[in-house]
Amino acid sequence: MTFLVFFCGHAGTGKTTVAKKLIGPLMKASGTPFCLLDKDTLFGGYSAAAMAMLSGDPNDRDSPLFLQHLRDPEYRGLLDTARENLELGVSALVVAPLSREVRERRLFDRAWLGVGADVTLRVVWVHTSDEVARQRIVARANPNDAYKLAHWDEYRQRRFVPSGETCDDLLMFDNTAPTPSDDEALLARIVGEPQPASTMVPPLPV
Template sequence: MTHLVFFCGHAGTGKTTLARKLFGALMKASGSPFCLLDKDTLFGGYSAAAIAMLTGNPNDRDSPLFLQHLRDPEYRGLLDTARDNLALGVSAVVVGPLSREVRERRLFDRAWLGIGAEVKLRVVWVHTSEETARQRIVERANPNDAYKLAHWDEYRQRRFMPSGALCDDLLMFDNSAPTPADYQDLLARIVDEPYAAPTMMPPVPV
């Protein structure tokens, strides 16, 4: 059985750091080889060049122009790459905001994803407070975040916290100040091992 695991959430929530932290333990717990597919790693350079040709600013990654013309092709390429790996028997950890896809429940639609019932599907929503996320964005000083910070009031309107039916099957993870036990619990939920027996799970590096 292969696994498709999404780590989603708004900027500054630490989803990439979390995915990398759990990666080795996830392979051991599942017994499956994995690849890590981060949207910014795969498409960041290309999209920066494309948006620079359109606007003159390679860091214009949250502008309406980018969101209208380049966002969806990035995600299609991300999912296409995941499917190629799954077809070869390699599980995939996919990292990206994917907030629209979570809001519209597309990540639980196997037909939309193009995967069969043999793939174990998990979607993790990584979250922190707006204040914590903004502080982390400022501290990491990534040029790609310049538009967000310059238009924060506009950007924050796209932030949301899943609730109600949106949380069905969604693995919520508060990444504000997680403990080793929190990491172990999330790992157990991803691979469907009972957290009541944590000794059965490989330790997550701290």
């Protein structure tokens, strides 16, 4: 059995931190090898070169130009890479915002993903408050975040918060100040049966 696990959420929520923290325990608990596929690692250099040529700003990841022309190809390449690993018997942790795909329930659509019923599919939504996320973005001082910070009010309006039916089978994880028991609970939910949405912790209000 292989696993396809998505760690989704907005900038500053700590998606990559959570994924890196859990990949070792996941391999041990599931008995299967995992690869970590982070969108920024896989496509950051390419997108920087492309945006430098198109707009003169290699750090642009939020303008309409980027969102209209590079976002979807990045995500498709990310999913294609995950699928190739799954076909080789290697489970995948995929780290990317993927907010549109969560909102539209595409990450639960096996036909859209191109994976069969033999793959255990989990989608984790990592979240925290806008204030905490902004503090983390400022602290990490990544040039790719410059557009977000310069257009924060506009950007925060795009910060989709899952609710209602969107939360069905979605594993919500509050990463504001997680404890070891919180990490263990998330691990158990990934390797075990997903809990009904009614038992999940709701996201913090915007």
